[in-house]
Amino acid sequence: QVQLVESGGGLVQTGGSLRLSCAASGSTVSFYVMGWYRQAPGKERDLVAVIRNGVTTNYADTVQGRFTVSGDYAKNTVVLQMNSLKPEDTAVYYCWAYSDTYGRAFWGQGTQVTVSS
Numbered sequence: 001q002v003q004l005v006e007s008g009g010g011l012v013q014t015g016g017s018l019r020l021s022c023a024a025s026g027s028t029v030s031f032y033v034m035g036w037y038r039q040a041p042g043k044e045r046d047l048v049a050v051i052r053n054g055v056t057t058n059y060a061d062t063v064q065g066r067f068t069v070s071g072d073y074a075k076n077t078v079v080l081q082m083n084s085l086k087p088e089d090t091a092v093y094y095c096w097a098y099s100d101t102y103g104r105a106f107w108g109q110g111t112q113v114t115v116s117s
Helices: none
Strands: 003-007 010-013 018-025 033-039 045-052 056-059 067-072 077-082 091-099 104-107 111-116
Touching: 003 091, 003 104, 018 033, 018 091, 018 111, 033 067, 033 077, 045 067, 045 077, 045 091, 056 067, 077 091
Parallel strands: 010 111
Antiparallel strands: 003 018, 018 077, 033 045, 033 091, 045 056, 067 077, 091 104, 091 111
16 A cells, blocks of 8 residues: 655745655555645645656746755655745645556645745
């Protein structure tokens, strides 16, 4: 049973920083791509950042230059460092991973990030 477990959410003031971590357990293979999505109240779940093979990264325009995604391909872990946080970054953040071997994506349970103005 593959599970993605997130940690690191919380409450921070505008301009502050938070670090989210995610680790996959129960997998017998490495995930080719891992990343983070977020969902604000009343809005759709949107991509924040992804990392492929632990090297290649992509970011949403809204977080480019403020957030950094990193990961360990062999250990199936991914980290999102969030700096210069804004109130509009407030959302539930979900860890996400895709495997060609399993033929599907997996989701974490979500962690709340709240940025106060």
